[in-house]
Amino acid sequence: MEPAQFSTPLDLHNIQVKDGFWTRQQDLVTDKVLPYQWNALNDNLPDALPSYSMHNFRAAARIMEKKHRSQANATQSYTPPVYTYRGFEALPEDPAHPDPEQFYGFVFQDSDFSKWIEAVGYSLIRHPDPQLEKLADGAIDVVCAAQDDTGYLDTYYIVNGMDRAFTNLRDHHELYCLGHLLEGAISYYQATGKDKLLKAAERFADYCFTVFGENPDQKKGYPGHEIAEMALFRLYELTGEERYKKLASFFLDQRGTKPSYFRQEDYARAALDHTTYQPTEEKEHPTWFEATPYAYYQAHKPVREQTEAVGHAVRAVYLYSGMADAARINRDDKMLAACEALWNNITGEKLYITGGIGATHFGEAFSYGYDLPNDTAYSESCAAIGLIFFARRMLQIKPDRRYSDVMEQALYNTVMAGMDLTGTRFFYVNPLEANPLASLRDEHKHHVRTMRQKWFGCACCPPNIARLLSSLASYATTENENTLWNHLYVGSRIQKHLGSTDQNTHSGNDRENTSASHILVQEMTSALPWSGEVQVHLTGDGTKASASYRIPSWSRSTRITLQQGAESYELTLGAESSYSWPVSEDRLVFSYENGYFTVTGPIRDLTICLSFTLECRLVKASNRVREDAHKVCLVRGPLVYCLEEIDNGRDLHLLEIPLSQKGAAPVFTEEETSAFGYPVILVKTEGIRKKPDEIALYQDADAPEPAEETTLTFVPYYLWNNRGEGEMSVWIYKS
């Protein structure tokens, strides 16, 4: 570990995004997703399942009010609620009249609010909006009124009885809700400087710090759904309070130790019920999950011993994100080694070319190595987002395009595919091959929707897309005292105070009071993803600083020109990821390491032009991936392309791209289309269409197979299903 390479995400106040591609996405979040989501939180969507999130906070607030009234006035008796487990998703008997003192929906429904407030915070930084802020403040009042006097804040148990709080960490998501609450509260605090929610979230974290720990009277548990780890580290970095770092590290250290805490909980809950826990009988023919207890939760072995990414994919990458934070913050080499092993396992064996992860819908989980089915893929939007979280945290330890290339791949393809052009329809599952008939008739593919949905009962994906897109700048660029690392190319203006990182501190909005007077401004325009031209203009007072730019691995040859005053340079970088220049007497010094080109020196008025080779390429998968055998995929820069029925007709599996004639590389024609409301580049090439057989089901192998020449039309994968329902395929047979 080289702490000199450590970096932190950019303070969103210091960056203004103005990008030909991304501004539109961020505006969609602000204009469409946030209001829509607020209605979802308040059960005001006519054709979507109610969230009950705000209902539950109000119910808990009523309970708390009764309790306080009885404490204030001894004559008013108060009977605390008795815990009643009503299944994983409790619904009102009469949906039109939910009981105002009952909890409804999934046990993790509190997090719906937290994800919304987090995105609201990011959005308010970009785009101040007093009305939205007032709405948010009102919601925060409700949430804070629901908090128990201990600091505990999970409405499921406040409503149903606190005597059972923290007795089912495996399934009941209280620490997951803590994690999201922290993320939301920090975002809103950073945006507005208002700390009411942050104080409440801290009180919940403080209470957890008393409940969980090494002492004999403390619980030795850890979250059933991870996120609290990275959220607590974020709180630690904001406040500097050691106890948050300690609690996050405790959760990580406890995870997967033997005897299993989750199993101990089973026995303890049975004892509370005055029964005896009966382990389920071992099956004669168990599934791998059944044979590997708690692998779904990544709790099958201690985290530093984990080398294969397994189980629920979102849980997994949320955990790995927390592990990467721990590796950096605690300078924990073993933790870092585990993170690297897990990263390599994912990207070497378990990553779709779209940046999606979690190949199977059973447990929304990672499958085994090289098992990457296209038509039954799960590839949850949230899992791709979690992979971006993990990547950013690895980049914070050490800039390396192995991380940022994948971050970009997941962002431009799977995350972007998760939302439609209108910002009102969403995919939870992101297949690489879709066929409406198969999704209708084949139950193996029933989870693969071939139309984006309005909302989901378990509405994790839309808010997750919202919070990622609205905080995109904090993924694009990280910094340390004197360096800006540009991982993604997002048109923007950045103002960096040299000699400090500009994260808000707990003492509030004192950004203006930092002692650093040296300011570096980076203005960037980017033509990505359609063209490879990036212009950067750096302005400073001549203080020595570094600016580092990722050279994407998809750019076979990158031309870089630099100009500052009379100094000017022109360089070309090839496919390799590192290069050494002779030590130069020039005033600007270059380095190129792990795919990052860095210029260091006194910066006054430096112009950098990066010209990436952004061309159509055909890619194949490792032949260990059975599902992609004999197939290729078209990529162009960061974008994966696909075939859609609307352009290419039905039976996409009958299309082929001819490659076998040596020397006859396919010719790709790029065409701008307005079919998607803004300029998008389509790709066309000559291919072959086999005619569907009309004869017997089986026939001699040498029976003729009539085929005709055809034009294949490819569109960016993220845009699929914006023009109606139909077949789609990322992979195409070669012949």
Next chain:
Amino acid sequence: MEPAQFSTPLDLHNIQVKDGFWTRQQDLVTDKVLPYQWNALNDNLPDALPSYSMHNFRAAARIMEKKHRSQANATQSYTPPVYTYRGFEALPEDPAHPDPEQFYGFVFQDSDFSKWIEAVGYSLIRHPDPQLEKLADGAIDVVCAAQDDTGYLDTYYIVNGMDRAFTNLRDHHELYCLGHLLEGAISYYQATGKDKLLKAAERFADYCFTVFGENPDQKKGYPGHEIAEMALFRLYELTGEERYKKLASFFLDQRGTKPSYFRQEDYARAALDHTTYQPTEEKEHPTWFEATPYAYYQAHKPVREQTEAVGHAVRAVYLYSGMADAARINRDDKMLAACEALWNNITGEKLYITGGIGATHFGEAFSYGYDLPNDTAYSESCAAIGLIFFARRMLQIKPDRRYSDVMEQALYNTVMAGMDLTGTRFFYVNPLEANPLASLRDEHKHHVRTMRQKWFGCACCPPNIARLLSSLASYATTENENTLWNHLYVGSRIQKHLGSTDQNTHSGNDRENTSASHILVQEMTSALPWSGEVQVHLTGDGTKASASYRIPSWSRSTRITLQQGAESYELTLGAESSYSWPVSEDRLVFSYENGYFTVTGPIRDLTICLSFTLECRLVKASNRVREDAHKVCLVRGPLVYCLEEIDNGRDLHLLEIPLSQKGAAPVFTEEETSAFGYPVILVKTEGIRKKPDEIALYQDADAPEPAEETTLTFVPYYLWNNRGEGEMSVWIYKS
């Protein structure tokens, strides 16, 4: 319909099988399967789930005895049992001490006995065995003692309370048990002449005839799991009693009519419980099954309107078998048209090359057209057997090799694969591609076992294989008054009474008293499936008769020589299925129609040599089958071959058979091996093995892919997994 072409299966007394291939299989059934199955019926298998079949009959017999005692002696009070539904599979609290008056196991457990006694009957004809017959007689005594005075005989309701009998036809299998009881009773009667069980079964059928029918006070229901239809027709053909034909036809006519009887039952049961039936809510995103109520049971529309094979595959082909019986017996053209449409749908779109059907494990059901996945295939052994039942009944209407080719395909491949070489291990599911790692880690493939099992909780397949193999001769040959139709080639000696069909009649073993004195004897030796030579010797008294032989469609050219006295002929038939000879003045007249070569004339001492072309062929699937795209399969005569890991190493998907060089057809080497305990022909050919990629998960499409020449070794599919666990694939990539 041409009744002149109608035929009936051969009486098993009139055929002695002595075949190089099949005798071994039949002996395995007699020597291994029947004793094993008897132990299963009596819960005496140490490492298999108990059947409780005989236990339940004994429990019901105790109930009946109590009832009779109380009737005989008015002082002894008798309280009838009260119906208690204890789930689809009720198990004793203490497995070591089942309650002797309780019912256990699946609701259809009575049929375990019936399938056993049916196979016992067939086996006793082949191989008389007084000890086995005594055992069977004892079991029959128990079964008959369990029968209710009304004739009703299903132990689930006799034990749990007759007041709920026939209130859940959809799920509770009473009519399924009736069907199997009839099949078993007829077989045992035909074998031994003993009619105790037959009389009991007839009484049950008679009782059903009073319960179900057109009259207002009769139930309008039909079986939830079909089989009673074909069994009742069999009973009708045995006894000539019209009521059995009427009841079978009633069940068929009622099926799928609106309003749904099954739905009416839901309401009626709720009324019995003094509650109101609540239909389950319609889902926002239903599966096809959910959106097509009762398609699982083939009860979604009237049977004559059904043109697509859907739902549970075993149920489906059992239904279609009954429909084919009805078409023939009732001369019902609309029914025949439905049967033909269903046959064409199965064989044109839904048939694995192994003769397996039912592509999906969800509902053990047919999938949509051309959806024939290899690695998630269900292809249940029982479904292939049911397809053989359906084929034989279509052949009874009209001999056409479209039916018998498929019958042969299912028999030699899927049915044979269902049992191992020792007759003690079984496959329920018959995949066309297997990978132990995938079956362990991928829940989509968890149902695909990569080792045959000892037995199954729902033990339908092993007894079904037993009853089919032991009655194989009745599928190989059918007859009408003066014709023998040879559908399959099984070495045997057949004695046919000309002028009659020799089915037992209800009056008993009076075969010797038939008036026909003209006897035709057919002696056949067959080298199938290893070589295409079949010799037939027909001996008669010169009475005019016909003998008809299927020319398999896999034989591209068939040489036939015939010799009788001074007459001799030599013919060659090509790939077409019909041919007209000029009307000949010769004494023997030939015809060739629908793939059947028929010789007619006065037969005294006629020798026929059939020489089929039995060669290695590569076959491809219709390009509408996505899962077989760019792949071929090796077949040789009736046998489908496959690749196994033990011969070809791991990663079978990296093997290719080179076909693209024009004119360079692969050379196949046939080798006899003794690896399977008897001579088996392996096939070898030169192929290509790609080396597994060691580098990145994704790379440029033109990156080199090192490959080496290798010898591919194919074994007959039915023998896979007899030499340990490993990968297997029927389909191989071509290059």
